[in-house]
Amino acid sequence: MEQSKPRGGPKTPRRRRVADRLELQEQVTELAAQQAAVSEVLRSIANSPHELEPIFDTITANATRLCRAEVGALILFEEHGYRIVARTGVADTYYVKGHLYPVSEGAPSARMVKTRSPVHIADLTADQAYLQRVPGLVALVEQIGVRSYLLVPMLKDDELVGGITIVRAHVQPFTDKQIELVTAFAAQATIALEITRRERQLRQAQTELAHATRVVAMGHLTSSLAHELKQPLCAVAANAAASSRWLTREPAQIENAKRSIECIIKDVERANSVIDRVHSLVKKAAPRKDTININDAILEVMTVVRGEVVKNRIRVQTQLSDSLPHVRGDLVQLQQVMLNLIINAIQAMSGPADSPRELRISTESTKEEVRVAVRDTGPGLSADNLQLPFEPFYTTKPSGMGMGLSICRVIVEEHGGRLWASENEPRGALFQFTLPPTDGADRDQIDASLDASRY
Numbered sequence: 001m002e003q004s005k006p007r008g009g010p011k012t013p014r015r016r017r018v019a020d021r022l023e024l025q026e027q028v029t030e031l032a033a034q035q036a037a038v039s040e041v042l043r044s045i046a047n048s049p050h051e052l053e054p055i056f057d058t059i060t061a062n063a064t065r066l067c068r069a070e071v072g073a074l075i076l077f078e079e080h081g082y083r084i085v086a087r088t089g090v091a092d093t094y095y096v097k098g099h100l101y102p103v104s105e106g107a108p109s110a111r112m113v114k115t116r117s118p119v120h121i122a123d124l125t126a127d128q129a130y131l132q133r134v135p136g137l138v139a140l141v142e143q144i145g146v147r148s149y150l151l152v153p154m155l156k157d158d159e160l161v162g163g164i165t166i167v168r169a170h171v172q173p174f175t176d177k178q179i180e181l182v183t184a185f186a187a188q189a190t191i192a193l194e195i196t197r198r199e200r201q202l203r204q205a206q207t208e209l210a211h212a213t214r215v216v217a218m219g220h221l222t223s224s225l226a227h228e229l230k231q232p233l234c235a236v237a238a239n240a241a242a243s244s245r246w247l248t249r250e251p252a253q254i255e256n257a258k259r260s261i262e263c264i265i266k267d268v269e270r271a272n273s274v275i276d277r278v279h280s281l282v283k284k285a286a287p288r289k290d291t292i293n294i295n296d297a298i299l300e301v302m303t304v305v306r307g308e309v310v311k312n313r314i315r316v317q318t319q320l321s322d323s324l325p326h327v328r329g330d331l332v333q334l335q336q337v338m339l340n341l342i343i344n345a346i347q348a349m350s351g352p353a354d355s356p357r358e359l360r361i362s363t364e365s366t367k368e369e370v371r372v373a374v375r376d377t378g379p380g381l382s383a384d385n386l387q388l389p390f391e392p393f394y395t396t397k398p399s400g401m402g403m404g405l406s407i408c409r410v411i412v413e414e415h416g417g418r419l420w421a422s423e424n425e426p427r428g429a430l431f432q433f434t435l436p437p438t439d440g441a442d443r444d445q446i447d448a449s450l451d452a453s454r455y
Helices: 013-047 053-066 108-115 135-144 176-219 222-248 254-282 294-311 331-348 404-414 443-452
Strands: 071-078 081-088 119-121 148-156 159-168 290-292 315-319 327-329 358-365 370-376 418-423 429-435
Touching: 053 071, 053 081, 053 159, 053 176, 081 159, 108 119, 108 135, 108 148, 108 159, 148 176, 159 176, 222 254, 290 294, 290 331, 294 315, 294 331, 294 358, 294 370, 327 331, 331 358, 331 370, 331 404, 331 429, 404 418, 404 429
Parallel strands: 315 358
Antiparallel strands: 071 081, 071 159, 119 148, 148 159, 290 327, 358 370, 370 429, 418 429
């Protein structure tokens, strides 16, 4: 009778194939999870270009989960230490998000500062810094219960900007693959940080440029604004002299003097209104998110440019919709757009008057948008050059910067709208911009754009 083969011997080819297949499936699953995590981080960067917190939260959570760690954190270095800006896992009273911590001698953070390399400690209780009772490590072990520890640097060129740390509550060293994975997440965090920094620098430059274009625009109105102020001030002087005469008569004409003083108050308010409007357009201020009646905003701008309109003998026609919904945004920014479009229209008609000079401003709305149109009867634009005025530094004016319309388009787009030019029949140019109405606007998206903007 044939004897049976003993169990526990070498694996058969079939067993090896099954084991290899299982190992391959595990690797594929792990790779798919890593790819999904990378995609999630990239989506977070795309969806939050102005906010680092959701990006850092996503990176920290994925690094901790994929490495099978209990707690993870992302830190950024500052002048006097490092700050925890993202944290996941069990909360504790020592390491708290938002707090600033010193870089203690001998601590993992100090080692990373020195080497610019990952710091991996298989068992914190056997680490020299813990044995020397360095407070940070003592807190990790005795307050949080950490045993295995990994800290990976975030490097921009050779500059250390931060790091990602993940820990385990039991002794289980991190593998080389896991260290490489966290290193990749640290690189993504560094890229997100740099993108946001450059975005802020760009917006700061745009802020300065937008303010400069407002100042230049108001500079074109200097003589007209002086006339707007001279009229009420002359009236104040005349009424003040009249009041003095009424009061020095025998008997004093109190009622007549009172009426003259009332006229003085009205003229002072009129002059103050002009000054306030000019000041609001030229001052630097953080953007606001208000509910705006675009018709009222247009009428306020018209009071500022009224002198230029009269000086250039331009006939103005306004067709403002009575049922216009409100829009949400920054009043000064939107008035800057209107001011630029109207000044451009006035200047386009300031040449020899061989045709009627007409400026038409209209508003209308649909369910999807509020539309503002500015038409003039100047020389106009050719169909081939409708995009040219929006190009940075393009100008037809000897003293122009060529940035007015380019900045206007950015402002409108930040508010969720669009700005474009077309030919005006039978003569001139037509500039139009649209904005989403308050009820139909994606408020979160618009608010985020305005929060990051500083026009």
